[in-house]
Amino acid sequence: MTAPIPAAGTVPWRRRRGQLEVALVHRPKYDDWSWAKGKLDPGEDWPVAAVRETREETALAVGLGRPLPGSEYTVLDGAGQPATKEVRYWAAEATSPAGPLENEIDEVRWLDVIAASDRLDYARDRDQLRAIVRADNAGTLTTWPLALVRHAHAVGRGSWAADDQKRPLDDVGRARAADIAPLLAAYGIRRLVSSPSLRCADTLRPYAAHLGAALRTKDGLSEEGYAAQPARAAHHLGRLVERGTPAAICSHGPVLPELLMALLALVDPDEPEADLAGAALRAAARDKMGKGEVLVAHLAGSGAQARLVAVERHLPPS
Structure with a gap:
């Protein structure tokens, strides 16, 4: 067919x-x-x-x-x-x-x-x-996007003897980072927050350069920071929800389920697509987002009034 x-x-x-x-x-x-x-x-x-x-x-x-x-x-x-x-x-x-x-x-x-x-x-x-x-x-036509990004494909741990936080993207990962830039631009993302690990920061760096915006790094979004203080990751996401500014967070496979569950708590049960949004967040948390995947959550309102009305998942080409 x-x-x-x-x-x-x-x-x-x-x-x-x-x-x-x-x-x-x-x-x-x-x-x-x-x-x-x-x-x-x-x-x-x-x-x-x-x-x-x-x-x-x-x-x-x-x-x-x-x-x-x-x-x-x-x-x-x-x-x-x-x-x-x-x-x-x-x-x-x-x-x-x-x-x-x-x-x-x-x-x-x-x-x-x-x-x-x-x-x-x-x-x-x-x-x-x-x-x-x-x-x-x-009252949910005006929305703003919060994108969760799992870092793109990086050099394997087994072939990297130096500090893991300095492990870079490989060729596939750099190509995906370049593709992520126009995707984030389509949603008007303006604020960029990342784990300080090089593979996360470099996933967002092409878009930061395009935007001419600062790339903010937070230790709580790294694997090491999350292991030491698990609550910090959701705290960083909560600060973005308070701002209500179109934003992207780039982090790691073990950290992202915490952020996805924080978003799940914001799903508006009155939305026609609430079940689909919740199912998408649970599936992404259960199965782990793919490397280089971008999950876009659409929120109406900010802070305590924030309601999640839709979720999209954009995976890299297989």
């Missing part, structure tokens, strides 16, 4: 005079109104493609928010044969006005949700709109 054609997109949203509006795009080739979306480039991560396609089709700069329902439908492939297209979507608050349009889009139109529902040409696109409205009514 032919693999589905992967595509990604967003539902850009904003508030104007207190009213929720979403951005639709018009494709003159098909004379239809839909969401900004497009096919993944070879080797591209879904979230990276969603941000890129949104920028290309709407000229809007966005950071991804909570994931939305996807869609699957039949299209014709390059050979003119029927194929399934799989599209993944995210809510995305617009952070800049639209500029000149590129690609095959000739108009971007901001509409309130009722007008948008009427204007959309495909019934499947209303699934994302309904999810946006539900989240807005629940």
Whole structure:
């Protein structure tokens, strides 16, 4: 069976005079109104493609928010044969006005949700709109991401005689670190916290360089620091939850289950996807996150009011 054609997109949203509006795009080739979306480039991560396609089709700069329902439908492939297209979507608050349009889009139109529902040409696109409205009514449309990252593949312990904290990434690990940078950028991550171990710090370093941001290290996120004071790891995560700033933590396999269980306590039981979010966190803690994996938790609110509304897992290519 032919693999589905992967595509990604967003539902850009904003508030104007207190009213929720979403951005639709018009494709003159098909004379239809839909969401900004497009096919993944070879080797591209879904979230990276969603941000890129949104920028290309709407000229809007966005950071991804909570994931939305996807869609699957039949299209014709390059050979003119029927194929399934799989599209993944995210809510995305617009952070800049639209500029000149590129690609095959000739108009971007901001509409309130009722007008948008009427204007959309495909019934499947209303699934994302309904999810946006539900989240807005629940007060969880505005979210911020907290990413947990397990360090990328490093030189093996058996072949490293020096201080284990200075054990570096290998070639595979450095390549994955480079791939993690645009993934974190897609979510608008701005604060970076890491174990001081070189293999963790170097996993986030390419993104820190891209962002021009400081990379903060915490002993409590290292294997050695966690063994000495297990509560410190969750303390560091709690400080980030208090801040409510888009952030990433890079740590080790033995430490991450502690952080995952701290996130589990924040799952909002009233969320439609609460069971899936909880199951994803438990599975990641039980089976251990893969090296170079990025788990993104979407939270609404901060501090004592923080509620976890969705979880995504992004694994490196096998």
